[in-house]
Amino acid sequence: MMRGFRFLLRPRSLFTHMVALLIAAVLMGKLGSWTVSLDDRAAAVRRTHVEEMLLRVAATTRVMASLPAEHRANALSALGTTETRFMLEDKPAVRADYVGSDPQQVEAARARLRDLLGLEEGQVRLKIWYRSENADPGFLHNPWAAIDPVAMGMKFAIQLPDGQWLNAINRRMVQPTVWSTTATLGLISSILMVAAAAFYISRRISRPLRQLADSADRLGRGETVTILDAGRGPEEVRRVTHAFNAMGERIRRFVDDRTRILAAVSHDLRTPITNLRLRVELLEEGETKARMLETLDELRSTVEATLSFTREELGEEAVRADLTSLVESVCDDFTDVGRPVAFSPAARLPVVCRTGSLRRAVRNLIENALAYGGDAQVSVRVVGPHAEIVVSDHGPGIPEAEMERVFEPFVRLESSRNRRTGGVGLGLSIARSVIRGHGGxxxxxxxxxxxLDAIAMLPITARPLHDSLPLKKAA
Known part of the structure; x- marks a missing residue:
């Protein structure tokens, strides 16, 4: 029960939002209409009481008129109650000129009693009063006060055929009925109808939105996303779906074109670099030749790294894989050739990734740690909905002001990085590009x-791995 209340008090999905808002609207509407009707309910209860008293007094008058005078006193004592007293007197108990605070009500009651008894104008007198400020409410008043009991009084004077007056007085606390079983059933049925309508509307809207959100998440991780059906849901949802399909297609074309251009440029640069190296080899030995060969080797390494990266990006589909096994296999590749890389065992972690690109990113982080720290300790951990690959080294670290700059292409910090062993400055840039392409x-x-700790964060997929085999060493 408490869980259901928390479900409505703190809604999360579109359905719960709509149900909570519509139920609140129904309750507020019911409360408003019920509050407005309180005065009418109280007035209806008082009118009912007046009608009951008119019928009772009329019946008593008929009985008294049919009885001999010597038997009337005994009959009256039997007809009286704690709230109503009857008396036979020679004078009327109500003045002939009495009007009261509500002349229309008094005149209507007097006319009703005359009709019931068939008497003339002067033979029936009536007085009605209330001891409550809410009995006759004005335009500006507290409607909730209408549920309070009202002290109601009525006095009658009816002339009998023999000239005597039957006087009656009634005092009663009238309690308005403010709620009923019918009102409860009506409220419950209204809430159920609202919940059913909210369920239908939210399902019609939330299903395509849920598919859209899932596709956007997959697109952000670099997965191939099929074209969504833009013919489902309301017009606004259809427009959003159509815009998403167009955006996804433009992104795919842009990324593919950029990657192909980069691959083509890198490939085309290999031939002139090779020709330049052949020409430099023909030069005489010396410092100039050595520097030129060093520059050409650096340029060739840059081209090869770029070409290798673009080849892995082109055509590789994202699949479900075990992140722990993937990282462990990369570490095994280094330990097999005698590099000081240690991996801390961890539980299986399902991720959706392009395995070739992700392996390159992890390899770049480890190579960075080996080049500038001498060793690498690698671990995989779970932080909330994400998995983190942590690559630690014992190097000199990086100044805080340079933390972001080292991710720029071809940037190497000369104060802490060796130019001969530091590569071409693309390792961290490629690693971040790959990880961000996976949504991390x-x-x-x-x-x-x-x-220094290099931490790569990746989203953990909610879909299980089932029986998929863990990844082994790279080929």
Whole structure:
């Protein structure tokens, strides 16, 4: 029960939002109409009481008129109650000129009693009063006060055929009925109808929106997303779906064109670099030749790294894989050739990724740690809905002001990086590009005890791995 209340008090989905809002609207509407009707309900209860008293007094008058005078006193004592007293007197108990606070009500009651008894104008007198400020409410008043009991009084004077007056007085606390079983059933049926309508509307809207959100998430991770059906849901949802399909197609074309151009440029640069190297080899030995060969080697490494990256990006589909096995296999590749890389075992973590690109990103982070820290400790951990690959080294670290700049292409920090062993400055840039393409990010953190942590964050897929085999070493 409490869980159901929390479900409505803190709605999360579109359906719960709509149900909560519509139920609140129904309750507020019912409350408003019920509050407005309180005065009418109280007035109806008082009118009913007046009608009951008129019928009772009329019946008593007929009985008294039919009885001999000597038997009337005994009959009256039997007809009286704690709320109503009857008396036979020679004079009327109500003045002939009495009007009261509500002349229309008094005149209507007097006319009703005359009709019931068939008497003339002067033979029936009536007085009605209330001891409550809410009995006769004005335009500006507290409607909730109408549910309070009202002290109601009525006095009658009816002339009998022999000239005597039957006087009667009634005092009663009238309690208005403010709620009923019918009102409860009506409220419950209204809420059920609102919930059913909200369920239908939210399902019609939320289903395509849920598909849209899932496709947007997959597109952000670099997965291939099929074209969504733009003919479902309301017009606004259809427009959003159509815009998403167009956006996804433009992004795919843009990324594919950019990657192909980059691959083509990198491929075309290999031939002139090779020709330049052949020409440099013909030069005489010396410092100039050595520097030129070093520059050509650096340029060739840059082209090869770029070409290798673009080849992996082109045509590779995202699949479900075990992140722990993938990272462990990359670490095994380094340990097999004697590099000081240690991996901390962890549980299986399902992710959706392009395995070739992700392996390159992890490899770049490890190579960065080996080049500038001498060793690498690799671990995989879970932080909320994300998995983190942590690559730690015992190097000199990076100044805080340079943390973001090192991710720019071809940037190497000369104060802490060796130009001969530091590569071409694309490792961290490629790693971050790959990880961001999977919906994550890479950040660097200097440890207080010295060294640097490179942390790659990836979203964990909600879909299980089922029986998919863990990844082994790279070929």
């Amino acid at each position: 990010d890479v950040r660097l953190v200097n440890r207080s005890d010295g060294g």
